[in-house]
Amino acid sequence: MANPANLTVTDLVANDMVAQPVADVIDTDGLVPILAADLGGATGRIVIEVVNGDAVNALDVTVVHGENPPAVREGIGSHVERLAASGAGIFGPYEAARFINADGTMDVGFATVLGVNATATVRAYLLPKAV
Amino acid sequence: MANPAKITVRQLAANGRLPLPAADTIDTTGVVPILGADMAARVGSLVLEVLSTSAPQSITVLQGDNPPAARQSLGNLVLNCDAVRASLATALAGADNDLVFTAVNGGVAGNAITITYTDAGPGQALAVGVVGTDIDVTLETDGAGAIQSTAADIATEIAATPAAAALVTAVNAAGNDGSGVVIAMVQTPLAGGASASYILGPFDGSQLLQDDGSLQLSCVVVAGQTMTVRCYQAPKAV
Numbered sequence: 001m002a003n004p005a006n007l008t009v010t011d012l013v014a015n016d017m018v019a020q021p022v023a024d025v026i027d028t029d030g031l032v033p034i035l036a037a038d039l040g041g042a043t044g045r046i047v048i049e050v051v052n053g054d055a056v057n058a059l060d061v062t063v064v065h066g067e068n069p070p071a072v073r074e075g076i077g078s079h080v081e082r083l084a085a086s087g088a089g090i091f092g093p094y095e096a097a098r099f100i101n102a103d104g105t106m107d108v109g110f111a112t113v114l115g116v117n118a119t120a121t122v123r124a125y126l127l128p129k130a131v
Numbered sequence: 132m133a134n135p136a137k138i139t140v141r142q143l144a145a146n147g148r149l150p151l152p153a154a155d156t157i158d159t160t161g162v163v164p165i166l167g168a169d170m171a172a173r174v175g176s177l178v179l180e181v182l183s184t185s186a187p188q189s190i191t192v193l194q195g196d197n198p199p200a201a202r203q204s205l206g207n208l209v210l211n212c213d214a215v216r217a218s219l220a221t222a223l224a225g226a227d228n229d230l231v232f233t234a235v236n237g238g239v240a241g242n243a244i245t246i247t248y249t250d251a252g253p254g255q256a257l258a259v260g261v262v263g264t265d266i267d268v269t270l271e272t273d274g275a276g277a278i279q280s281t282a283a284d285i286a287t288e289i290a291a292t293p294a295a296a297a298l299v300t301a302v303n304a305a306g307n308d309g310s311g312v313v314i315a316m317v318q319t320p321l322a323g324g325a326s327a328s329y330i331l332g333p334f335d336g337s338q339l340l341q342d343d344g345s346l347q348l349s350c351v352v353v354a355g356q357t358m359t360v361r362c363y364q365a366p367k368a369v
Contacts, residue, residue: 017330047178047363079146089148
């Protein structure tokens, strides 16, 4: 079992459509980054759909606070949400001043409440810069 | 059955989480608006998540009014939201005799369609019979019982039989020209039909915004099928 090296980011296109991408599969507790090259510093345009694949256990999803610099408001801390068993949520977008790392990445963590490995599917979308 | 009076807009939460909301269900061809009051006319931050159970199904975002849509002459924005059509590629012995049958309507319903080539003995004429979603092709034979029907003959007969043409189209398989005589084929279902999901938008208000601040979605839905829609709006600034 292994989580993907990074979350796949699907760029949305203004006045167009994209087929829903294949979801990244999370099968292990831990952090998975969104790469700087995929994010382009645009945490304010990232939206993350998470579906807890565990029908018994809740899943904690943590968008980890960034590093200062550049995230001057990182002291506010991480964004932690608990998804109920089989629950789903749409996360974000996020404030770069709080969540971006020094290398331009953003980290998302997955952990089950009772210590069994996380099972989730994740799709990340990046809205276009301006329409 | 009836469409909702409007598409529900869910506001995404900056630095937060929105529980996955219930979807609006479009089950009838017609226009459904996204109200200006629900999205403050900020169509550039709207995204639609659409699950389509059939094909051909589409959402056309109608061109806006000028003003405010100064670029409304660019016209409507047509977004085809087709489900995956089931298909069957025959693999008969012999050359140039294989066809690909494709369901006219997409989605899982197409997987119920079956094709049979029946060798009914000497002196038969080519005929296509349809019972429900079962298509039975009776092959033409000569007086000695030799099959005379080619793949091209069958494709033509399928197209000429309304009940069959309403279910499938038939074209030559890759590398086949249709000239080959077919052989009998047991009842075989089409496969691979499935619903499909799409992410639509965001949208250009200067092309699509109505003078009342709304977007107008003209939805085409196959009878008895649906498109389910979740509409999200990103916050103004993060």
